[in-house]
Structure formats: C-alpha cells, structure tokens
Amino acid sequence: MKVSLFVTCLGEIFYQDVAKDVVEVLERLGCEIDLPAGQICCGQPAFNSGYRKDAKKAAKQMITSFEDSEYIVSPSGSCAAMLKEYPGLFEEDKEWQERAQAIADKTYEFTQFIVSVLGVEDVGAVYPEQATYHSSCHMLRLLKETEAPFKLLKNVKGLELLPLKNSYDCCGFGGTFAVKMGPISEQMVDEKVRHVQESSAAVLIGSDNGCLMNIGGRLDRREIPIKVKHIAQILNTRA
Amino acid sequence: MPMKIGEKQFFDRIEDALQDDFMRHAMASAQDRLRGKKLAATEGDKTIGDWEEWRSAGEEIRRHTLENLDFYLDQLSENFAERGGHVYFAETAEDANRYIQDVARKKNAKHVTKSKSMVTEEIGLNEALEEIGCHVHETDLAEYILQLDDKDRPSHIVVPSLHKNKEQIRDTFKTKVGYMGTEEPRELTAFARSQLRDVFMEADIGITGCNFAIAESGSLSLATNEGNLNMVTTFPKTQITVMGMERLVPTWEEMDVLINLLSRSAVGQKITTYVTNLTPGVEEDCVDAPKEFHLVILDAGRSRALGTEFQSALHCIRCAACVNVCPVYRHIGGHAYGSIYQGPIGAVLSPILGGYEEYGELPFASSLCAACTEACPVKIPLHEQLIRHRENYVKEKGRVKASEKAAMKAFGIGASTPSLFQIAVKGAPIFMKPFIQDGSISKIPGPMKPWTEIRKFPSPGKDNFRTWFKEHQKGRQ
Known part of the structure; x- marks a missing residue:
C-alpha cells in the first residue's frame, strides 16, 4: 500500500525521531512510503489565529503537494484534522474546494490509518513500562478517533496503561493560545501535569507532538521525571 | 452596559480569577459534577435511545425556527395578543426597559418579584425599575443571594452563584438580613424561603424570562427547580415576560424535544421539577393568575447575527453544557469573561450583542479544544464560530499589533x-x-x-x- 507521509512542520524541525519511527512502523506493516517534497505546514497557526488568507496559502501548497497521493498519513491528529478543514476554506472557489475535498478524504492520523485502513491492532511492539495516554482534543473531537491508539497500545507487550483523570480536558496547548493566553494555558497544563502525576505512570504517551511539546515542556520546566513519548516511538520499540 | 461585568481590562480580570483559589476549586468540582450528571442523563440514558439523534433533532428544530423567525414571531405575537396579552417588540435594551417602566408606572407598582432570567440581567432591568422607585426582589435562590451580596453578578448562566460557598452565603445573610443560623444549606434555604414568602404576597408585578415561547398557541414555557417562578406568576395581578427574539419553537411537539435537551444538558435531570406553561387569557373569577400579561420580545443585537455565519449562535437554548466542559472557564470562572454570558457561548454571543470593542478578546480565550461543540445539545459549532470572530477581529483596523x-x-x-x-x-x-x-x-x-x-x-x-x-x-x- 502506498502511503504519503505528512510529517508536519513540528515533526520535521523538532521531532525527527518520531518521524523515523512512523516510517519504520508503517514499512514493517507493508506500506511503501513517500515523502512529497512540497509539503510544509497544514496552516493551522494562521487558521486558528484568524488569518484565513494566510492559512489558504499553506493549504494550497499542501493540496498541490499531496494531490497524487493514495493515502496521506500524519503523526498528528490535529494536523490531520486541519487537512480535513480545507474544503471549508475554499467555499467561494469550487475548483479548489473539490481538490481540497479529495485531500481531506484520503487523510488519516497515524494510528487511525493502522487500525482502520490496514486493519492491524497488534504491531508486535514490546514496551515494559507503566504509562498513561493523553487523548488529544482534535483527534478526539474533530477526527472523532477515540479508539485506535488504545487498541494498538493494548497489544503492546509489557505495557501497563494506567487511567488518566479528566483525560478529556485539553492540555492547554491550542497553538498560539499557549502564547497569547499564557496565564490560562499555564493553569491548564499544570492540571494536566497533576493528573499525569496522580496516574503514577512513568511515561506519558500521546499522538500529537503539539500537545506533547506543551506537557513535556512543562514537565521539564518543573523537573518532573516523567518521560514523554509519541505513540509511534512506543509502537516501534521491539524486544 | 448591563451585560458587562466590572470595569477591569481582560487580562486583569484573568489575573484576579487566577488568584482566587476558592473560586477555581469550586468551578472545577462543579464542572466535574455537572458533566457527570449530564452524561448520565444523555449518552448514558439508554431509555431515550440515541442521544446523537436527539441532538440532530434539536439542531434541525432550531435551524428551521431561525430560518423562519419572522413567520413564527408573527404567529406567536398574534396568538398571544388574541388571547388578551400585550406584545412589545423591543429593538434595544433601553426600549425594553422603557416599556417595562411604563407598565410599572401605570400599575403604580411598588414591589416587583422576579424569577431567574439572564435576559433581564442582559438589559439591566433591575436598575431600570429601581430608577423609578420600584423594589425589585430576586426570588431564585442563587439570584437572591447575589442581589443581597451588594448586587454581585452571575458567574454561570444556569447556576448564577456558583462562585460562592456556603460560608460566604451565611455571612451575606448575617450582615444583610440578620440571619442567625449556620452554614447548613438546608437551613440557609429555609431562611431564604421564609424571607421570600411575604415578598411574593405583596408583589404588584411578576417578571420572568422565557425558556421557550410556543408560536402555535402563544404560550410561554419555563423550566425551574425551586417553585419560585410559580409564585412569581400567580400572585401579582400583572406579569411581564422578557424573551430574546430567538427563544421560540413552532409547536408543542418541538417544545417537547427541546425541554428534554435543556433539562438533561443543563442539570442532568430527565425533566426539571417544574415546567410551567403560561398562556394569557384567564376566566374573570380566576384568582391565581395575572389579569394583565405582557410579553417583551427583545432584539438588542440578535438580528445582527441573522443571515451571517453566526446565525446558529441564536440556536442556543442556554443550557450551559458548553460552559460546564470548557477548560478555560474551569480555570478563570465566569466573571473573568466580563459578560453575563460566559464560557464558550459567552465568547461567541457577547461580541455579537456587545461588539468587538468590549468583547473582542473573548474569542481568543479558547484553546479551540472543541469540547463545547461536542457538548452542545443543538450542535452549534462553537469553536468554529470562535475562529470566525477571530477572523473579523484581526481584520478590523488597529485591533492587533x-x-x-x-x-x-x-x-x-x-x-x-x-x-x-x-x-x-x-x-x-x-x-x-x-x-x-x-x-x-x-x-x-x-x-x-x-x-x-x-x-x-x-x-x-x-x-x-x-x-x-x-x-x-x-x-x-
């Protein structure tokens, strides 16, 4: 199966290791990966801040880059959800709207793709740790993907997944929100950190580098020794 | 502006809120409690079938009603008037207040009782009535507490005094009305009840808000839990109901759907203790109903949303389900929004009604986590509307750096x-x-x-x- 990887701007600049794990896991499951050269960013920073025109520029770049792809897979629920917003960006431009719809229809978040397209729930990973999982808002509520990460983690050998209190609450990232509304964001991430600590997990797993950058950055700042991992890193860990 | 709370700037309000540990703890535990109750009465209640279908039905009803708003408002006012009621369309808050002042003057009213109503908070009706010498008595327990406490403002549209604990309430009762008892909620409530008895008896006018007006019969439907509304609408000879122009349904059949959505989403009840349905026109010898019934239908900026991307904000049935799941509200509480409409719906509605100058920062106070959109029983895409507001805001000259x-x-x-x-x-x-x-x-x-x-x-x-x-x-x- 041919898969085009949308690695995301955060992934490309900061989280290359996660991106490598994504490639390796998908290849092991029989996918042939390509990396469309024109890809940059989904446009969400501009879109969410109210700069629709600038977001459209990013969207057009993405649409053009992935037009020939069979499947688009991204290790971020939020960025994948943004690709699904594209048709709404081009309401007054039917031609671009159709092209945007085609992109939206073939876009999947990484775990979602493994479970619902590849039909795989056990990738043969081994990770003997106590961990908890942060359900990212956009994956949960915009992509409506509630199960895939759990199905995959359930089959990771040695992994004990601990419940996270108020798991449905946002971690306080929200893109530019984290900077614009710093004091509120701080309280939100601190509550999330508290719940992660209360879970007594040694590792926090998530499916979105944005949220993990936020929670992880706070854990680091407060020198709390809880490891933060993207789910691809767990799924690519072998005995 | 009466919709507005306080004079401080947005970030100062947030700072105040974040310093208030008690309030933040109260908000968080209230949210957890209300969220649990709501889930049990919605997705969790298998006796009503699929909750998503209820939401879709609610959305459809609200959309249809708003798309045909002029028709149904016409029908409502005709039916209300035909039964002997008086209808007044108020374009602005001032118009509404002036009309109500006129009625109060004509009736020579000294005492006015009120049931809980956010729309009268929005227009600042109490102040308007006090200006002409009326004594206004809030009779909903939460509103009663706030009024006693130097006219504190609501911090939640369904639970207005959510930011106060029982000790604070006891102290307010002590200083303001000579209460001698403990902070035991039952005792506090019994005291308020006894205080309110006489007030109900001597009221000249009763004023209510409106959950749903029913166009086909010219009726008004109100959902309450305390029973105070029934006292407000039976003792006085004159009743005035103020409703936002969008708060109506075509027929009783739609009202049935919406009252379910409202009770279950707002307080996790299958149905509120009282659902009071009022229609003007009573028998001559009837002693427990008002002889004169006024309906004030308020625009006050609502029509600005019609035909725009914000029209569905008018679908809101004021259940506060979005407020109860909002992680921002959880930490800053209601007053920090600076509007009597708080939380996600407040951040969408306040700029529509009050403009960007006053409320333009509210749409940015959201991480766009979409918990609000997911919770809304009539499927208002709240987080999308927050983005739409941001788009308008940054386009306006001089708003952003x-x-x-x-x-x-x-x-x-x-x-x-x-x-x-x-x-x-x-x-x-x-x-x-x-x-x-x-x-x-x-x-x-x-x-x-x-x-x-x-x-x-x-x-x-x-x-x-x-x-x-x-x-x-x-x-x-």
Whole structure:
C-alpha cells in the first residue's frame, strides 16, 4: 500500500525521531512510503489565529503537494484534522474546494490509518513500562478517533496503561493560545501535569507532538521525571 | 452596559480569577459534577435511545425556527395578543426597559418579584425599575443571594452563584438580613424561603424570562427547580415576560424535544421539577393568575447575527453544557469573561450583542479544544464560530499589533514556499543554538517569551529528516 507521509512542520524541525519511527512502523506493516517534497505546514497557526488568507496559502501548497497521493498519513491528529478543514476554506472557489475535498478524504492520523485502513491492532511492539495516554482534543473531537491508539497500545507487550483523570480536558496547548493566553494555558497544563502525576505512570504517551511539546515542556520546566513519548516511538520499540 | 461585568481590562480580570483559589476549586468540582450528571442523563440514558439523534433533532428544530423567525414571531405575537396579552417588540435594551417602566408606572407598582432570567440581567432591568422607585426582589435562590451580596453578578448562566460557598452565603445573610443560623444549606434555604414568602404576597408585578415561547398557541414555557417562578406568576395581578427574539419553537411537539435537551444538558435531570406553561387569557373569577400579561420580545443585537455565519449562535437554548466542559472557564470562572454570558457561548454571543470593542478578546480565550461543540445539545459549532470572530477581529483596523499581522503574512509565505521552509528547517538548529542548554531551551525572547516562561522549548533535532529518509530509501532498495 502506498502511503504519503505528512510529517508536519513540528515533526520535521523538532521531532525527527518520531518521524523515523512512523516510517519504520508503517514499512514493517507493508506500506511503501513517500515523502512529497512540497509539503510544509497544514496552516493551522494562521487558521486558528484568524488569518484565513494566510492559512489558504499553506493549504494550497499542501493540496498541490499531496494531490497524487493514495493515502496521506500524519503523526498528528490535529494536523490531520486541519487537512480535513480545507474544503471549508475554499467555499467561494469550487475548483479548489473539490481538490481540497479529495485531500481531506484520503487523510488519516497515524494510528487511525493502522487500525482502520490496514486493519492491524497488534504491531508486535514490546514496551515494559507503566504509562498513561493523553487523548488529544482534535483527534478526539474533530477526527472523532477515540479508539485506535488504545487498541494498538493494548497489544503492546509489557505495557501497563494506567487511567488518566479528566483525560478529556485539553492540555492547554491550542497553538498560539499557549502564547497569547499564557496565564490560562499555564493553569491548564499544570492540571494536566497533576493528573499525569496522580496516574503514577512513568511515561506519558500521546499522538500529537503539539500537545506533547506543551506537557513535556512543562514537565521539564518543573523537573518532573516523567518521560514523554509519541505513540509511534512506543509502537516501534521491539524486544 | 448591563451585560458587562466590572470595569477591569481582560487580562486583569484573568489575573484576579487566577488568584482566587476558592473560586477555581469550586468551578472545577462543579464542572466535574455537572458533566457527570449530564452524561448520565444523555449518552448514558439508554431509555431515550440515541442521544446523537436527539441532538440532530434539536439542531434541525432550531435551524428551521431561525430560518423562519419572522413567520413564527408573527404567529406567536398574534396568538398571544388574541388571547388578551400585550406584545412589545423591543429593538434595544433601553426600549425594553422603557416599556417595562411604563407598565410599572401605570400599575403604580411598588414591589416587583422576579424569577431567574439572564435576559433581564442582559438589559439591566433591575436598575431600570429601581430608577423609578420600584423594589425589585430576586426570588431564585442563587439570584437572591447575589442581589443581597451588594448586587454581585452571575458567574454561570444556569447556576448564577456558583462562585460562592456556603460560608460566604451565611455571612451575606448575617450582615444583610440578620440571619442567625449556620452554614447548613438546608437551613440557609429555609431562611431564604421564609424571607421570600411575604415578598411574593405583596408583589404588584411578576417578571420572568422565557425558556421557550410556543408560536402555535402563544404560550410561554419555563423550566425551574425551586417553585419560585410559580409564585412569581400567580400572585401579582400583572406579569411581564422578557424573551430574546430567538427563544421560540413552532409547536408543542418541538417544545417537547427541546425541554428534554435543556433539562438533561443543563442539570442532568430527565425533566426539571417544574415546567410551567403560561398562556394569557384567564376566566374573570380566576384568582391565581395575572389579569394583565405582557410579553417583551427583545432584539438588542440578535438580528445582527441573522443571515451571517453566526446565525446558529441564536440556536442556543442556554443550557450551559458548553460552559460546564470548557477548560478555560474551569480555570478563570465566569466573571473573568466580563459578560453575563460566559464560557464558550459567552465568547461567541457577547461580541455579537456587545461588539468587538468590549468583547473582542473573548474569542481568543479558547484553546479551540472543541469540547463545547461536542457538548452542545443543538450542535452549534462553537469553536468554529470562535475562529470566525477571530477572523473579523484581526481584520478590523488597529485591533492587533502590526507585528502579528506581519508574522502571519510571513507564515503564509513560508508555508507556501518549500525552498524557504527548507532554509528554516536547516537553519533552526543553528540560529537556535545560542538558546539551547542541556538539549532544551529555557528562554527565548520576543513573541515566544510567554512559552518559555512556563515551559521549556524543545531544541531542533540535529538530523535532517529528509536527508535521513533519502538514505533510508536507498538502503531499502
């Protein structure tokens, strides 16, 4: 199966290791990966801040880059959800709207793709740790993907997944929100950190580098020794 | 402006809220409680079938009603008037207040009783009536507490005094009305009840808000739990109901759906203790109903949303389900919004009704987590409307810094020019190097400063992913 990887701007600049794990896991499951050269960013920073025109520029770049792809897979629920917003960006431009719809229809978040397209729930990973999982808002509520990460983690050998209190609450990232509304964001991430600590997990797993950058950055700042991992890193860990 | 709460600037209000540990604890535990109750009465109640179907039905009813608003308002007012009621369309808050003042003057009213109503908070009706010498008595327990406490303002549209604990309430009762008892809620409530008895008896006018007006019969439906509304609408000879112009349904059949959505979403009840349905026109010898019934239908900025991307904000049935799941409201509480409409719906509605000058910052006080959209029983895309407000706000001259606009413009260019992006990717580890310590970044100046004040920032990875990928591909061939 041919898969085009949308690695995301955060992934490309900061989280290359996660991106490598994504490639390796998908290849092991029989996918042939390509990396469309024109890809940059989904446009969400501009879109969410109210700069629709600038977001459209990013969207057009993405649409053009992935037009020939069979499947688009991204290790971020939020960025994948943004690709699904594209048709709404081009309401007054039917031609671009159709092209945007085609992109939206073939876009999947990484775990979602493994479970619902590849039909795989056990990738043969081994990770003997106590961990908890942060359900990212956009994956949960915009992509409506509630199960895939759990199905995959359930089959990771040695992994004990601990419940996270108020798991449905946002971690306080929200893109530019984290900077614009710093004091509120701080309280939100601190509550999330508290719940992660209360879970007594040694590792926090998530499916979105944005949220993990936020929670992880706070854990680091407060020198709390809880490891933060993207789910691809767990799924690519072998005995 | 009566919709407005306090005079402080937005960030000062947030700062005040974040200092108030008691309030924040109260908000968080109330949210957890209300959320649990709501889930049990909605998705969790299998006796009503699929909750999603209920939501879709609710959305459809609200959309249809708003799309045909003029028709149904006409029908409502005709039916209400035909039965002997008086209908007044108020374009502004001032118009509404003036009309109600006129009625009060004509009736020579000294005492007015009120049931809980956010729309009368919105227009500042109490102040307007006090201006002409009326004594206004709030009779909903929460509103009674707030009124006694030097006219404190609601912090939640369904539970207005959510920010107060029982000790604070006891102290207010002690100082203001000579209460001698303990902070035991039952005792406090019994005291308020006994205080209110006489008030109900001597009221000249009873004033209510409105949950749903029913166009086909010219009736008004009100959902309450305390029973005070029934006293407000039976003792006085004159009743005035104030409703937002969007708060109506075509027939009783739709009312049945919406009252379910409202009770279950707002308080997790299958149905509220009382659902009081009132229609003007009573028998001559009837002793427990008003002889004169006025309906004030309020625009006050609502019609500005008609035909725009914000029309569905008028679908709101004021259940506060969005408020109860909002992680921002959880931490800053209601007053920080500076509007009697708080939480996500407040951040959408307040700028529509009160403008961007006063409320333009509210739509930015959201991480766009979409918990509100998911919770809304009539499927208002709240987080999308927050983005729409942001779009309007940044477009208005002088609202945001030129540097932000320039940064977004640069983003647009950077995100559509692969060569530039690759320069950034390759350059990131170099130009961020001065800030990196032990593999992460503790301090960055400029616009990212607020980030590093709270969190560390990751340092850019050393490898280039595209280079790795190329090598990796070669290795596989």
